[in-house]
Amino acid sequence: MSVTPPPGWYRDPSAPHLERWWDGTAWTEHRRAPEAPAAPTPPVSGPPAYGSQPTVPLTPGRPSDGGASGKGPKVVALIAAGAVLLTAIVTGVIVLGEDDGGGKVETAPTLATSPPVDRDPAPDTPSPSESASEPPADGPAVVTDQLNGITLPLLDGWVRPRNVTEADILMTTDGTYDCPADFGFCRHGKVTSRTASADDGSSPEAIAKADIEKAADAAYDRDLIGRRPFGGIESHKVMGSGPVSVAGRAGWFVRWRVTTAEGPGGYVQSLAFPTGVGTGSPVVVRYVFDAGDDGPPLADMDRLTKGIRSTTD
Known part of the structure; x- marks a missing residue:
């Protein structure tokens, strides 16, 4: 199970050297050059749109018509306040798959929320068919x-x-x-x-x-x-x-x-x-x-x- 990330700038799955605006539902056409890393933005609950995760820390701000983000100090302060909460749960991975035609498919960033499952096998125990009884004292007839x-x-x-x-x-x-x-x-x-x-x-x-x-x-x-x-x-x-x-x-x-x-x-x-x-x-x-x-x-x-x-x- 994963949680859809909130709107924000993420590594562009089709151009990893750029950041792209995720509006909480889908990728937009707004892109920008990466800025210095800032505190991650806390996640917002909701199902993932596509099922992948970002590989770079989330950065605040909304896109302008020219593709630059707003730098209001209030927004930065609010986002920084949630940094501690998000640090333990945000993971960043960009999943790039191939569609049926061989082209790359852009996927949305997701947040992993399910704990790892312990898949260590149970200790070997003999089944009833494997538990052989002691042979008769006199052996075969x-x-x-x-x-x-x-x-x-x-x-x-x-x-x-x-x-x-x-x-x-x-x-x-x-x-x-x-x-x-x-x-x-x-x-x-x-x-x-x-x-x-x-x-x-x-x-x-x-x-x-x-x-x-x-x-x-x-x-x-x-x-x-x-x-x-x-x-x-x-x-x-x-x-x-x-x-x-x-x-x-x-x-x-x-x-x-x-x-x-x-x-x-x-x-x-x-x-x-x-x-x-x-x-x-x-x-x-x-x-x-x-x-x-x-x-x-x-x-x-x-x-x-x-x-x-x-x-x-």
Whole structure:
């Protein structure tokens, strides 16, 4: 918002080296050479005619026919009395714009009356969409084998390894129990993975068939220090063997039902398939499920196999 200045001499917007008479509404044709600066004239309320401000102090007097101003001492005294009031609010700027034709447009002097607006931005505050909650303690419902570039779904009743000394463990059933041979602690289910070596075979079928006996012995015959927590394996039965699609790749599985000297025994499966990372070397995933009511559902083997994904997919 601005206030229209009172009548007086101002810098001529079309000839800055001269002063021109502003009658309070519009510019007149009266011009003169600038005089020594005098005290500014107090503003008169009213809307601006054009919207600009003078750049020189206001000078008193009215124009004569010859363009000179009157110099009556009374007028000078009256104008000087308002100098203090006007000093704080008068600003002088001549705004010269260009009309549509490219010529300069004369604008009237104005007085700025609106205080500056503080446009400092408010402190950054996160929006509801930016405020992320803490991730679940167990993270996403998958486990990842970074070395072989695969993930498996973490099914209900299964957890990531806790206090497990065996290598290559991806997940176990939750909790432990006293092993049937009355020493140590056993788990009802385990899933491991490892990269197949050249000695394991050249195809998923050969790898799975060569691995199943090793997997059964490690799970139900002897532990890492040579003990037999289940009293040893007495027999086994092939429950299934054949091709299977794993993460869109051709694999092979072999599943045994193992009978032990003590306890209900269990199921062991070796699954071999090529991965989609690195050189594509085959990976072997082993499933170990205790038999009996306390063991995990046998259907979880198939659910886990169907849920395997490559980290590159």
